[in-house]
Amino acid sequence: MKVLVAVKHTIDHNVKPNIHPDTGLVDIAQVKKAINPFDEISLEEAVRLKERGQVNEIVAVAIGGAEAKDSLRHAYALGVDRALLIETDTPLQPLAVAKLLKAIVTREQPGLIFLGKQAVGEDYGQTGQMLAALLGVGVATFASAIQLKDGQVEVTREVDRGTQTLSLQLPAVVTADLRLNEPRFIKLPNLMMAKKKPIETLVASELNVDLAPRFRVVSASEPQQKPGAIQLANVQELVAKLRQVEVLQ
Amino acid sequence: MSVLVLAEKDGNQLKPSTYQAVTAASAWQLPIDLLVYGDNLDAMAAEARQLAGVRRVLLAQAGHFQHPLVEDVLELVLGIANQYTHVLSAHSVFGKSVIPGIAARLDIAPITDVIEIRTPSTYVRPSYAGNILSTIENLEPVQIITVRATAFRACSRDGEAELVTIDAPAVRGTSKWIGEQLTHSERPELNSARVVIAGGRSLGEEFNNLLDPIAERLDAAIGATRACVDAGFAANELQVGQTGTIIAPELYIAVGISGAMQHLAGIKDSKIIVAINHDPDAPIFKHADYGLVADLFTVLPELNTALQQH
Known part of the structure; x- marks a missing residue:
């Protein structure tokens, strides 16, 4: 069976975003970028399924400019078999991304489609669910465990008060949460080898998909910071203070 | 023009987030219909009718809604979506799983995790792990959003909505519910509690012994840091932070928590820290608003005693 893993090359999760003084919007053109950590977890899960002999091909797909190839090389170093870049210079919104991925799913016919539960950055958390709905297949979001059995995928997912287990017909879309696995450490020789592997490139605008933005980010601001804690001497002072501000009845 | 709000239930009751979602929806100043689905809704129908500001309660009753699946709720909503110009749900695990799919099938871009509805098509939402607040203008003819429930007050219960029964579509069958492992806690849910007390890894094996009595006294939900969960001292679903639950209680008490970025992202909307x-x-x-530099193993029992005395 084939697994398709969608990979986003996005702002490094350790980098604090800055607002550009001219545009008033977050400026990510110059910041350090990396593979979205939730996508790395998806890749690791696909590789583990392959190591168990349940999957025979893993295809990674990224959407973006030439720089997104870095994340596809990362995917190669983790153990994917093929990498695809859908090239575009304009940042795309989740609905357009889901439509492009649908076009790739139609071409590749994978049995399983993995995405991260969200991408670090805009934190929209929409693409996997949209892709499943557009494909008309089942979706399991926030996966913390995955098991392939009898032509179905059994997914344990994180819900409000614990976990829930679903069984989905294949093909299905699964979005990875943090606890699905811990991605392996990439060895340097693997990274070197990954640099030599081919990346097939498609042009986004040639895939017959409506890529137009549907919404507009008007402005961005940093949330108000607290001035710093008022230090209290002991528990009695704390309790008195909390009563004073009426959070304790 | 009217609004469809997706309700969510917890046992035989509506979740508090449904009350908050109705308040959020009232910002549009349009008639609101509340969609309630489940396998046995007799008890809940009466409750749902009381939500202030709701015009009609749409009841979809079917055996397969005992454990609702994304695919089935998606079809249910798509069946009535053409009557609505606005669709809204809480940004709960279920809401964020189903809303983007509904929007995609309608060829509409949704706006998720909204904390403020500024104009009928302009929203504020956090991004970059809560480090940035973005204002978004949605140009779509249908507005579809999820709202962070804790950013809105619960609506009152003095309404008298009309009750309408609607048909549930047949089971899709692409996915199947197998089971659930839920923590049955007497404590309120993290994402809607008025008070939350959370502990870090340094509480160790004493995590529950130290926090439980105080949580009990404050009717607080208990939370934990990621490090504390990873070390096995607290259950997974207690994790507060960017990768766990994002909370916004009236009062948040952080015990033995250093304040990692990813934890702060989950607590910064708390009123008093x-x-x-x-x-x-x-x-x-x-x-934080108030700080106490002290050894938590002595100060927590003291706090418990102090709260008892008042």
């Missing part, structure tokens, strides 16, 4: 830590340089103090 109290930090108790033995390290006076812990970053959490920069983000």
Whole structure:
């Protein structure tokens, strides 16, 4: 069976975003970028399924400019078999991304489609669910465990008060949460080898998909910071203070 | 023009987030219909009718809604979506799983995790792990959003909505519910509790012994840091932070928590933050309203006693 893993090359999760003084919007053109950590977890899960002999091909797909190839090389170093870049210079919104991925799913016919539960950055958390709905297949979001059995995928997912287990017909879309696995450490020789592997490139605008933005980010601001804690001497002072501000009845 | 709000239930009751979602929807000043689905809704129908500001309660009753699946709720909503110009749900696990799919099938871009509806098509939402608040203008003819429930007050219960029964579409069958492992806690849910007390890894094996009695006294939900969960001292679903539950209680008490970025992202909307830590340089103090530098193993029992006396 084939697994398709969608990979986003996005702002490094350790980098604090800055607002550009001219545009008033977050400026990510110059910041350090990396593979979205939730996508790395998806890749690791696909590789583990392959190591168990349940999957025979893993295809990674990224959407973006030439720089997104870095994340596809990362995917190669983790153990994917093929990498695809859908090239575009304009940042795309989740609905357009889901439509492009649908076009790739139609071409590749994978049995399983993995995405991260969200991408670090805009934190929209929409693409996997949209892709499943557009494909008309089942979706399991926030996966913390995955098991392939009898032509179905059994997914344990994180819900409000614990976990829930679903069984989905294949093909299905699964979005990875943090606890699905811990991605392996990439060895340097693997990274070197990954640099030599081919990346097939498609042009986004040639895939017959409506890529137009549907919404507009008007402005961005940093949330108000607290001035710093008022230090209290002991528990009695704390309790008195909390009563004073009426959070304790 | 009218609004469809997706309700969510917890047992035989509506979740508090449904009340908050109705308040959010009232910002549009349009008639609101509340969609309630389940396998046995007799008890809940009466409750749902009372939500202030709701025009009609749409009841979809079917055996397969006992454990609702994304695919089935998606079809249910798509069946009636053409009657609505606005669709809204809480940004709960179920809401964020189903809303983007509904929107995609309608060829509409949804706006998720909204904390403020500024104009009928302009929203504020956090991004970059809560480090940035973005204002978004949605140009779509249908507005589809999820709202962070804790950013809105619960609506009152003095309404008298009309009750309408609607048909549930047949089971899709692409996915199947197998089971659930839920923590049955007497404590309120993290994402809607008025008070939350959370502990870090340094509480160790004493996590529950130290926090439970105080949580009981304050009717607080208990939370934990990622490090504390990873070390096995607290259950997974207690994790508060960017990768766990994002909370916004009236009062948040952080005990033995240093204040990692990813934790702060999950608590910064709390109204009052109290930090108790033995390290006076812990970053959490920069983000707290009140600080107490003390050894938590002595101060927590003291706090418990102090709360008892009042």
